Amino acid sequence: MIQVESLTKLYGSHVAIQDVSFKAKKGEILGLLGPNGAGKTTTMRILTAYMPPTEGSASIAGFDVVAQSLDVRRRVGYMPETVPLYPEMSVVEYLAYMGALRRVEDIDERIETVVEEVGLVERSQSFIGNLSKGLRQRVGLAQALLHEPDVLILDEPTIGLDPAQIIEVRKLIQELGRKRTVVLSTHILPEAQQVCDRVLILNKGRIVAKGTPADLQKQLEGVDRFVVQAGCKSSKLLKLFKDIPGVSEVQKGLQEGMIEVSSEGGQDLRPLFARRVVEAGIDLLEIRSTGLDLEKIFVKLTKDDIQTGEEQ
Amino acid sequence: MRNVWIIARREFRHYFVSPLAYAVLTMVFLILGGIFFINIYVGMQMGGISPDGRIVIQPLVTILLFATPALTMRLLADEQRMGTMELLLTAPVRDWELVVGKWLGSFFFMLLILATTWIYPFILDLMTDPGIDQGMLVSAYVGLTFMVASMLAMGVLISSLFKNQVPAFFATLGLLLFLWILGGFAGSGGNPVTRYLSFLGHFYDNLFRGVLHLTDLIYYLSLTILALFLGTQAVEARRWR
Ligand SMILES: Nc1ncnc2c1ncn2[C@@H]1O[C@H](COP(=O)(O)OP(=O)(O)OP(=O)(O)O)[C@@H](O)[C@H]1O
Ligand SMILES: [Mg+2]
Numbered sequence: 001m002i003q004v005e006s007l008t009k010l011y012g013s014h015v016a017i018q019d020v021s022f023k024a025k026k027g028e029i030l031g032l033l034g035p036n037g038a039g040k041t042t043t044m045r046i047l048t049a050y051m052p053p054t055e056g057s058a059s060i061a062g063f064d065v066v067a068q069s070l071d072v073r074r075r076v077g078y079m080p081e082t083v084p085l086y087p088e089m090s091v092v093e094y095l096a097y098m099g100a101l102r103r104v105e106d107i108d109e110r111i112e113t114v115v116e117e118v119g120l121v122e123r124s125q126s127f128i129g130n131l132s133k134g135l136r137q138r139v140g141l142a143q144a145l146l147h148e149p150d151v152l153i154l155d156e157p158t159i160g161l162d163p164a165q166i167i168e169v170r171k172l173i174q175e176l177g178r179k180r181t182v183v184l185s186t187h188i189l190p191e192a193q194q195v196c197d198r199v200l201i202l203n204k205g206r207i208v209a210k211g212t213p214a215d216l217q218k219q220l221e222g223v224d225r226f227v228v229q230a231g232c233k234s235s236k237l238l239k240l241f242k243d244i245p246g247v248s249e250v251q252k253g254l255q256e257g258m259i260e261v262s263s264e265g266g267q268d269l270r271p272l273f274a275r276r277v278v279e280a281g282i283d284l285l286e287i288r289s290t291g292l293d294l295e296k297i298f299v300k301l302t303k304d305d306i307q308t309g310e311e312q
Numbered sequence: 313m314r315n316v317w318i319i320a321r322r323e324f325r326h327y328f329v330s331p332l333a334y335a336v337l338t339m340v341f342l343i344l345g346g347i348f349f350i351n352i353y354v355g356m357q358m359g360g361i362s363p364d365g366r367i368v369i370q371p372l373v374t375i376l377l378f379a380t381p382a383l384t385m386r387l388l389a390d391e392q393r394m395g396t397m398e399l400l401l402t403a404p405v406r407d408w409e410l411v412v413g414k415w416l417g418s419f420f421f422m423l424l425i426l427a428t429t430w431i432y433p434f435i436l437d438l439m440t441d442p443g444i445d446q447g448m449l450v451s452a453y454v455g456l457t458f459m460v461a462s463m464l465a466m467g468v469l470i471s472s473l474f475k476n477q478v479p480a481f482f483a484t485l486g487l488l489l490f491l492w493i494l495g496g497f498a499g500s501g502g503n504p505v506t507r508y509l510s511f512l513g514h515f516y517d518n519l520f521r522g523v524l525h526l527t528d529l530i531y532y533l534s535l536t537i538l539a540l541f542l543g544t545q546a547v548e549a550r551r552w553r
Contacts (some may be wrong), residue, residue: 050551051552052551057547070406074404078402085396101315194483
């Protein structure tokens with residue numbers, strides 16, 4: 001459904017993405033995961049025929065995004081990152097306008113359906129300018145679904161939503177992904193793992209890893225971070241933790257007596273940490289795992305240059 | 313082509329939720345009304361009202377010089393500022409359809425403004441006997457419509473180059489003023505080339521005088537098409553940045 005071959009995009013002389021290639025099948029949810037500035041939005045803007053790539057090619061349903069851009073645009077539903085909307089229009093007016101531009105048949109019926117799908121029934125007559133950020137997000141999603149596109153491209157669809165809404169939207173995306181191809185971007189690792197069938201990790205414009213969430217889990221295992229707090233100076237703790245096997249990095253924490261420890265190796269080092277502190281005769285106050293850190297993961301991935309997951 | 317219509321309709325309707333458009337409409341109506349009644353009053357004092365239906369047109373042209381940038385400034389600039397341009401450019405709408413649709417919406421609103429100004433010649437017609445010269449009036453209004461169409465097209469072009477309305481307003485005003493002044497120089501000179509290029513000349517020398525020549529209309533029409541073409545190029549260039 002989607003075929004992307006060695007895309008490169010330069011803004012002036014600044015490289016936004018470089019040599020990005022991937023494919024996505026019908027009924028697949030593909031996640032683009034990466035930190036700020038990784039090139040997620042740039043990739044999506046090329047896929048939606050918003051702008052042409054500097055080099056490389058991309059096609060959707062067999063149509064080239066540059067040469068056959070109208071055919072591409074007819075088949076793609078897009079929710080941009082900033083969810084641009086017209087504040088002076090009501091939800092229904094806005095959807096009617098976008099639907100007209102997309103030649104949606106039975107427009108009233110479709111509007112009713114999508115408004116229900118995204119949970120906007122009560123607010124469908126409200127002016128968009130009066131809606132909260134989360135509700136606007138839903139209007140953006142409704143707009144992307146209106147013409148029943150084969151391909152849905154959603155740029156950070158859950159950003160700015162409250163936890164309950166995040167769960168709802170993720171569920172909705174998973175449902176949508178059964179019949180369509182969905183490409184979504186996120187910088188939340190668990191989100192990508194939970195929602196997507198396949199994940200591409202982008203960093204600084206390059207794909208640094210790709211595969212199923214399970215593949216990635218294996219790669220990422222063993223990168224873990226802890227915060228340790230004890231009744232002594234941080235510098236003393238630093239010395240104490242520096243030479244523990246499996247510890248890759250120690251640094252000062254947010255306050256005196258607190259340090260942050262990164263470990264590799266896969267096993268839970270907390271009992272070892274506890275013993276070390278207590279044996280040194282120091283009062284242990286807290287050991288807390290802060291989980292995977294995306295930044296660290298990118299550092300690890302780029303350092304090791306691991307590439308798993310077959311090119312399909 | 314249908315997209316042009318859909319976009320034009322939205323833009324036309326948008327003017328009715330915009331305080332600025334109402335302000336323009338009211339201003340045109342009030343200023344013209346003031347000028348009109350002063351003229352009538354002075355005419356009566358002098359012993360007779362001149363039955364020239366065009367007394368409102370000259371001030372109208374000056375008002376339109378300011379009204380045009382006010383009506384066009386937001387058309388494309390605002391889409392860029394709000395990011396909605398991204399939606400329009402990823403919808404199956406050709407770039408020219410977007411630009412022409414925007415222009416057409418503003419043109420419809422302008423026609424509405426022009427239509428309301430007919431009330432003054434109409435009053436004058438009732439007040440004088442045997443009435444005003446209808447032929448002259450129609451020629452002047454046809455000319456005005458074509459001239460204003462090209463002014464709006466230039467406004468759309470300028471709006472496509474900006475992200476904010478205010479600079480778009482002043483740049484459009486500047487461009488129109490430039491054409492005004494240039495026309496002032498060229499209009500009096502004998503050089504046929506500069507006379508042909510004179511923006512106001514085509515209006516005041518012919519159409520305003522009741523001389524309805526195709527060449528003058530073609531002049532404004534080409535200018536309109538040229539500006540809309542360049543506007544389309546500007547929108548397209550945005551994609552390549
Ligand atoms: N219009 C632009 N002009 C110049 N540089 C740009 C432009 N858009 C993006 N960039 C640059 O290109 C790179 C990739 O940006 P992009 O927006 O694709 O990242 P992203 O992964 O979407 O990031 P985020 O998570 O912040 O949305 C960044 O370095 C960014 O500064
Ligand atoms: Mg982005």
